Amino acid sequence: MYVYLIFSMLMGHCLAQSNPPFCSACSCKTVEQTKFEVTCIRDVRAYLFQDSFWIDSTNKTYPYKTLLVHNTPILTLDKKFPISNVSYLSLANNSIVNISYSIFSNLQDMITLDLSYNNIEQIHPEVFDGQYLPGEYRPLKSLKNLHLDHNRISSLNLDVFEHTPYVEILTISHNPLDKIDQQTLVAIISLVFLKQLDLSYTGLSSLPDAFLHLPRYLEKLDLSGNQFNRIPKTLGDSHSLSVLYFNNNPLVNLTEENGFPKIPTLKILHLSGMRKLLSITSRALSNLENLEELFCYDNPELSHIDKDALSARRDGAEYETWPPIKKLYLQENKLSHIDMQLILEWKDLTELDLTDNPWACEGENQWIVDELMPIYLKLDEEKAKRLRCEAPIEMVALTFRDVYKRQTTMRCLDLYGHRPERDGALLVGILIGVLITIPVVLFLIYVYQRHWFGLLDNSPAGFSRQFYKKTSSQDGPF
Ligand SMILES: *[C@@H]1O[C@H](CO)[C@@H](O)[C@H](O)[C@H]1NC(C)=O
Ligand SMILES: *[C@@H]1O[C@H](CO)[C@@H](O)[C@H](O)[C@H]1NC(C)=O
Numbered sequence: 330m331y332v333y334l335i336f337s338m339l340m341g342h343c344l345a346q347s348n349p350p351f352c353s354a355c356s357c358k359t360v361e362q363t364k365f366e367v368t369c370i371r372d373v374r375a376y377l378f379q380d381s382f383w384i385d386s387t388n389k390t391y392p393y394k395t396l397l398v399h400n401t402p403i404l405t406l407d408k409k410f411p412i413s414n415v416s417y418l419s420l421a422n423n424s425i426v427n428i429s430y431s432i433f434s435n436l437q438d439m440i441t442l443d444l445s446y447n448n449i450e451q452i453h454p455e456v457f458d459g460q461y462l463p464g465e466y467r468p469l470k471s472l473k474n475l476h477l478d479h480n481r482i483s484s485l486n487l488d489v490f491e492h493t494p495y496v497e498i499l500t501i502s503h504n505p506l507d508k509i510d511q512q513t514l515v516a517i518i519s520l521v522f523l524k525q526l527d528l529s530y531t532g533l534s535s536l537p538d539a540f541l542h543l544p545r546y547l548e549k550l551d552l553s554g555n556q557f558n559r560i561p562k563t564l565g566d567s568h569s570l571s572v573l574y575f576n577n578n579p580l581v582n583l584t585e586e587n588g589f590p591k592i593p594t595l596k597i598l599h600l601s602g603m604r605k606l607l608s609i610t611s612r613a614l615s616n617l618e619n620l621e622e623l624f625c626y627d628n629p630e631l632s633h634i635d636k637d638a639l640s641a642r643r644d645g646a647e648y649e650t651w652p653p654i655k656k657l658y659l660q661e662n663k664l665s666h667i668d669m670q671l672i673l674e675w676k677d678l679t680e681l682d683l684t685d686n687p688w689a690c691e692g693e694n695q696w697i698v699d700e701l702m703p704i705y706l707k708l709d710e711e712k713a714k715r716l717r718c719e720a721p722i723e724m725v726a727l728t729f730r731d732v733y734k735r736q737t738t739m740r741c742l743d744l745y746g747h748r749p750e751r752d753g754a755l756l757v758g759i760l761i762g763v764l765i766t767i768p769v770v771l772f773l774i775y776v777y778q779r780h781w782f783g784l785l786d787n788s789p790a791g792f793s794r795q796f797y798k799k800t801s802s803q804d805g806p807f
């Protein structure tokens with residue numbers, strides 16, 4: 330009896346400790362010894378907001394660390410979440426349309442709120458209402474990461490973030506913004522501590538002037554999957570931007586004119602998956618003087634990168650300067666040539682990918698064989714071996730490494746362009762020419778030595794020379 334009591338007390342204790350209600354209803358994982366990561370993928374509408382699921386009989390909050398609620402059919406967020414220490418709340422994928430005011434105000438430890446993959450069109454500023462804090466406007470004081478992507482937001486209320494002043498990461502990607510209107514602009518620039526902004530796949534073709542002037546700490550910006558025909562000039566207003574995603578935009582020729590303004594802080598640039606990109610011309614990237622990583626791959630039409638695309642000649646300077654590129658990704662483009670001058674020191678690269686391009690094994694690329702191959706083989710042998718010749722026709726079976734190992738010099742393509750079959754004919758022509766010329770020359774030398782030339786020379790001088798030669802040769806030495 331006594332033992333049973335102790336046993337049941339222990340059990341009860343353990344149950345209370347190890348099995349908060351969400352762990353019975355959903356799946357649960359223990360983290361940091363005493364905290365729980367809850368994942369609910371079933372219909373939680375009956376109990377999501379029930380106090381007993383959040384607070385135990387002694388008024389203590391259950392130690393949930395994360396709560397993920399996914400795939401509940403049409404979740405209505407019309408009640409307040411009870412007090413909790415949850416730091417990560419994801420309500421993604423629940424067909425949420427409307428969110429009532431103040432429902433998150435008890436979640437003062439919440440760092441991340443994920444409302445992505447819903448059907449939200451509008452968010453009222455009071456949705457994010459928090460709690461009184463002296464000198465502040467009822468903030469959700471811990472909230473740093475806010476995910477609103479994959480919804481139906483076309484415009485943000487200008488005050489929408491007035492209760493979330495400490496947000497550092499904001500994702501609005503995959504919403505039908507189409508343009509950043511005045512309200513949306515005010516909303517975004519009100520986030521003074523913003524560090525990362527994801528505006529990818531929002532139908533944007535331009536950014537408002539001076540858009541990036543206010544978010545002083547913005548480090549990472551994603552503008553991929555939009556309709557930009559040029560690089561937005563306001564990027565030059567940024568103070569801290571170090572990573573830019575500009576993938577999958579319909580730019581055709583990236584030039585000095587539509588290219589990058591000065592962004593001295595930018596270190597990593599993504600220019601991939603640009604379906605229409607044909608060329609990167611002289612000085613298009615020259616203003617990125619501190620660029621370290623260039624991701625420019627999977628651009629199926631990109632056939633030309635100018636040798637001066639990255640380098641710059643600063644005001645009055647005598648010499649070109651290059652950005653300190655360390656990682657260069659140019660795979661899966663349509664490049665047949667690349668100039669050695671594109672990068673200052675190829676040997677300083679820590680990563681290089683030139684694979685899956687239709688490289689031409691000919692004179693202009695001779696430096697790839699002579700200079701780059703030894704460096705590339707050391708850096709990344711597997712990739713270096715994969716550089717194939719796709720022209721001229723007689724070298725198609727070879728790789729640059731084959732050519733490198735044979736120490737051969739690649740010839741230059743003919744003036745008609747890349748027509749190796751004509752080259753073949755030309756070579757045969759030259760060979761025939763040489764074969765005919767040799768006997769003719771030998772014959773002429775023979776003829777000259779036999780003095781037959783003179784017989785054909787009817788001028789007086791010729792006559793005298795003939796005479797002189799004859800006598801001198803017949804008389805012999807004195
Ligand atoms: C729990 O808290 C509520 C309100 O915060 C209070 O009314 C109630 O008496 C408390 N219960 C216990 C057991 O402390
Ligand atoms: C949990 O939240 C309560 C009330 O918000 C707070 O008093 C307490 O310090 C928090 N505990 C931890 C471990 O953060």
Ligand SMILES: *[C@@H]1O[C@H](CO)[C@@H](O)[C@H](O)[C@H]1NC(C)=O
Nearest residue numbers: 398399400421422423445446
């Ligand atoms: C949402 O649901 C879709 C389709 O069921 C799924 O592909 C996607 O991964 C889900 N996303 C999240 C964040 O749960």
Ligand SMILES: *[C@@H]1O[C@H](CO)[C@@H](O)[C@H](O)[C@H]1NC(C)=O
Nearest residue numbers: 405425426427428429451453
């Ligand atoms: C959402 O809220 C708006 C405005 O309060 C209301 O007109 C609309 O009917 C609500 N929609 C749903 C699905 O509750």
Ligand SMILES: *[C@@H]1O[C@H](CO)[C@@H](O)[C@H](O)[C@H]1NC(C)=O
Nearest residue numbers: 580581582583584607608610
């Ligand atoms: C891009 O450059 C190519 C080659 O210089 C030129 O023929 C074409 O007209 C340019 N297209 C645009 C849209 O600038």
